[in-house]
Amino acid sequence: MNFPSIDFSWFGNGSVIALIAIIHVVISHGVAIGTIALMVTMEYRAHRTKNLALDALAKKIAKWVLIITTTMGAMTGVGIWFSTTVIQPDSIGALLRIFFWAWVAEWIVFITEVVLLILYYYTWDKWQDGRAKARHIKLGIVLAFASWMTMAIITGVLAAKLTPGLWVETHAFWNAFINPTYLPSLGFRMFLAILLAIALLSFFIRWRVKDVALRQEVFHVFGLWGAISLPAVFVLGLWYLWSIPTDAYDMIVWSTGMPENVFKTLNGIAFAILIIYLIWMIVKPKAVPWILSLIVMGSSVAFIGEFEVVRESIRKPFIIYDYMYANGLLEENREKYDEEGFLKHATWAKEREITEDNVVDAGREVFIGQCITCHTVDGWRSKRSLTNRMDGWTEDDMTSFIPTMHNVRVAMPPFMGTDEELEALAAYLSTEINGKRTNKKEVSQQ
The missing domain is CATH 1.10.760.10 (Cytochrome c-like domain)
Structure with a gap:
């Protein structure tokens, strides 16, 4: 116990961290990464098809991405830092020592991302014609890359907590960062972010956009991204599971608090619903049921919550595997x-x-x-x-x-x-x- 700790006695320390983290992951993955990729694709398609309505909708989405990421996204990001620092100070202290320059780089990339997002939104109407529009789309691509880079850096930190690999022996930065689950975890999160964005946006598109032809264009974009992302998530998810320690794998079902048959049934149903939804979106984009959109959005957010709880729980009894226990003791x-x-x-x-x-x-x-x-x-x-x-x-x-x-x-x-x-x-x-x-x-x- 090298640092003082705080106790949220009734609610529970872990519950405080989990609540903030789940909200932040939904925003950082579903909004800041996935939605930006969809938004830029919508703008590109609007430019190619001369669809002004689709372009205007993409701009409206950009407005909400800017608002949400610079308010709730930023606050929950700081909230994770604050809550984990007072609840698990030894763990955060260790991660800062290991990944100091990675976090410096992530902070620089995040600031760059915010600046690019502001420029992207406020130059939308000014860069509308000819080469200016092409330049604006390129700016959007750079923005999407910057948002992905934040994930690429943070994933190295998060994955190392479960699979520090050779770092336990060498204490070398790159052994910790490029760890056994880094690549599968990064790929899984990247495509999961797009699926989450599709789930979040589809409901609001179905609810708020009354123009059926415009909805069809949007769902066409979502369907293409979904057709790529869903199999990628499945394959990369299997790779990730094969890469984690056996003891951690054996704790997956336990960490959810569900009986194994309930766990498999619920996740199987959710996966099947998502497949049906994406097929429906591609085959009949004009007739996507709003109730199905609502179910997919709710189940997707629930899956993110489940995934984050499982990811944190299967490390136990460690907080940094084979190095530091969950209570901060080495x-x-x-x-x-x-x-x-x-x-x-x-x-x-x-x-x-x-x-x-x-x-x-x-x-x-x-x-x-x-x-x-x-x-x-x-x-x-x-x-x-x-x-x-x-x-x-x-x-x-x-x-x-x-x-x-x-x-x-x-x-x-x-x-x-x-x-x-x-x-x-x-x-x-x-x-x-x-x-x-x-x-x-x-x-x-x-």
Whole structure:
């Protein structure tokens, strides 16, 4: 515990990060990357077919891309930084040390993307004729490339958390960035972004655009992109699954909280609906049902949420695979903490020595350092709430279970610390959960 941590006790730390991250991914992938690609394609088709209505619709989409990415997109991006920094400071500190220059480059590319987006929108009406229009379309292509570049950089960071590869041994930047899942993850995200954009835009096109001929033109563009993206997502998704560690693969269904048959059924139905929708869009673009558009949009956003939750969960018990556990403790320090004590090395701990008078307070410091990232004493998520999970447990039950919990529950990092610190943690948990300290002797006398 090298940094102070914060606790969103009822809602849960992980829930805070997940909520912000899912909103940001929907915007960054579906709007900033996928929609820009569709928008520029629409402008190109409008220019080739002399379709002024399609050009005007593309411009209107550009307006909303500008508004959404520079407000909600930017705020949730900063929100991820802020929330993860206060909740998982050791993890963010490690990633900053590993990927400092990558993040500098990403910041420069993002600023470039925003500038290009502003130029793209505000030069739309001025660059309408002849070579000017061709120049404007080229500007859109450069914008689309810049938006893709942000993904290309960030994907290297995100993928390395699950598959750091040789970096664990070499600590070399390029071994971390060009890691075993970088290319499949980048390709998967790239085409997934386009499918998400199709799902988001199609509903609003079907709802707001009354001109059937114009809708047909738009759905023609979407259908072509969908025909490319759907098989690409499927193939690249399989490549990604083959590239992740076996233990991580085995945790996919578990991380969703669904029974395996429900998981397979729901995802199979969603995939089938998307196939039907894309075929319908290509074959009968004038008659795309609005209710089907709504279902596809909702299921696509739900899939993004599921994907992000799974991606984060299958790394457990690590936050950076084979290097740092989910609670921020390094795997290499386990033996040292077991021998010398965890609190001795916890920079922000208020209690360093355990006595009879401070045993509960010291246990709280152990809980903050090793448990609080994922668990709450109470809260709405019953699986993370220790009041629910350990109700009725005595201190002896806890001290027996905690040292072996990582063998029973593979998502749990191992406890690190001395026997005194283990007993202090049990004393704190018992006090919080049962309202008092409980051991077998005390229970038998009640």
